Amino acid sequence: MLGTLLLKPMQTKILYPDPEAYALASDLLNRGQLVAFPTETVYGLGANALDRNAVLSIFAAKGRPADNPLIVHIYDRAQLSDLCTVSPLARPLMDAFWPGPLTMLFIRKPAVPPEVTAGLPTVAIRMPSHPVAAEMLKTCGLPIAAPSANSSGRPSPTTTAHVLEDLNGKVPLILDGGACDVGLESTVLDLCHDQPTILRPGGVTKEMLESVLGREVLLAGSILRPLAENEVALSPGMRYKHYAPKGTVTLIEGPEERTVPLLRRLCLEQKQAGKKACVLCFTEHLGALSDCDPHDIGSVSSPDEIAHRLFDTLRRLDEEGMEIVFSEVIPPEGMGLAVMNRLGRAAAFRIIDA
Ligand code: TXA
Numbered sequence: 307m308l309g310t311l312l313l314k315p316m317q318t319k320i321l322y323p324d325p326e327a328y329a330l331a332s333d334l335l336n337r338g339q340l341v342a343f344p345t346e347t348v349y350g351l352g353a354n355a356l357d358r359n360a361v362l363s364i365f366a367a368k369g370r371p372a373d374n375p376l377i378v379h380i381y382d383r384a385q386l387s388d389l390c391t392v393s394p395l396a397r398p399l400m401d402a403f404w405p406g407p408l409t410m411l412f413i414r415k416p417a418v419p420p421e422v423t424a425g426l427p428t429v430a431i432r433m434p435s436h437p438v439a440a441e442m443l444k445t446c447g448l449p450i451a452a453p454s455a456n457s458s459g460r461p462s463p464t465t466t467a468h469v470l471e472d473l474n475g476k477v478p479l480i481l482d483g484g485a486c487d488v489g490l491e492s493t494v495l496d497l498c499h500d501q502p503t504i505l506r507p508g509g510v511t512k513e514m515l516e517s518v519l520g521r522e523v524l525l526a527g528s529i530l531r532p533l534a535e536n537e538v539a540l541s542p543g544m545r546y547k548h549y550a551p552k553g554t555v556t557l558i559e560g561p562e563e564r565t566v567p568l569l570r571r572l573c574l575e576q577k578q579a580g581k582k583a584c585v586l587c588f589t590e591h592l593g594a595l596s597d598c599d600p601h602d603i604g605s606v607s608s609p610d611e612i613a614h615r616l617f618d619t620l621r622r623l624d625e626e627g628m629e630i631v632f633s634e635v636i637p638p639e640g641m642g643l644a645v646m647n648r649l650g651r652a653a654a655f656r657i658i659d660a
């Protein structure tokens with residue numbers, strides 16, 4: 307009953323952020339409805355975090371499994387005291403990285419409905435730096451639960467067009483803030499256990515966190531490999547197939563004098579067999595792979611650029627009906643770790659060593 311009610315189709319309005327748009331967004335959010343909005347990482351699908359029915363409608367619109375918890379977005383640290391117990395370790399990290407692409411887990415307070423946290427004792431909190439997100443949060447005055455504004459299982463949206471592809475008719479308003487800067491979702495950091503642990507790598511890197519904390523930050527095991535059977539996911543989102551285009555993606559690693567010829571050979575073999583095949587390659591290798599329908603993932607020397615483009619590239623593969631895709635890889639350091647986490651999962655961790 308609730309499901310059918312929530313999924314009643316509606317017209318999706320797209321507005322450039324101006325005072326009227328913020329007023330409408332605030333009105334919708336305060337009435338328990340959804341608003342899609344830009345952040346510096348990816349677009350979010352927001353609802354009042356304190357209203358369980360509003361939160362349930364996020365899950366319905368995305369087709370998201372109910373056991374995958376949401377991040378709560380705030381614009382002011384004064385909002386924290388109602389939501390969670392903040393660990394002292396978090397203060398210097400807030401000083402250094404908020405507002406920005408860092409999500410931290412804290413012990414949840416009862417005001418946060420269990421629908422937000424999927425029944426977990428912890429709640430994930432983030433203060434986005436995107437001016438449109440900040441203004442929307444301020445105008446509505448609510449903590450906003452927001453996952454990425456994609457259909458569950460698709461790459462996260464980094465433009466309004468991506469949001470519309472997945473959620474047209476399922477959200478009354480999209481605030482259009484152009485393309486997201488970072489392009490990959492925030493770093494999720496667990497501060498509720500003995501050692502600070504990154505559950506999902508993002509724009510705030512392990513190295514950046516360690517330099518502020520002055521101690522080692524661990525990486526959850528499943529960041530660069532699939533979860534083992536029976537292994538408990540520290541972050542429920544890690545259990546789900548994600549970021550995966552419809553075609554089969556395979557990563558090719560090794561020195562470039564070997565990877566580039568191998569990418570070319572594998573791709574041309576598939577093309578000769580009648581498959582729709584292409585390569586994802588660095589800007590520097592576009593020439594050498596020109597007969598392989600090369601898709602430019604960005605310069606080998608710029609992991610930030612690769613991050614910024616990755617989800618758009620993955621979405622385009624589906625539009626083009628690609629069946630077989632071979633991709634270059636970058637070292638999993640700094641922003642490269644976040645890129646390789648997403649690319650690895652897009653490839654179901656299929657990797658060939660050249
Ligand atoms: O950049 C971002 O974080 C974007 C923007 C919109 O803020 N949001 C986002 O949300 O990526 P979502 O729902 O797509 O991803 C949230 C991730 C999921 O992997 C989820 O399992 C994890 O955070 N998460 C949320 N709450 C958690 C908790 N209490 N414990 C462990 N993991 C949690």
Ligand code: MG
Binds near residue numbers: 453
């Ligand atoms: Mg997501």
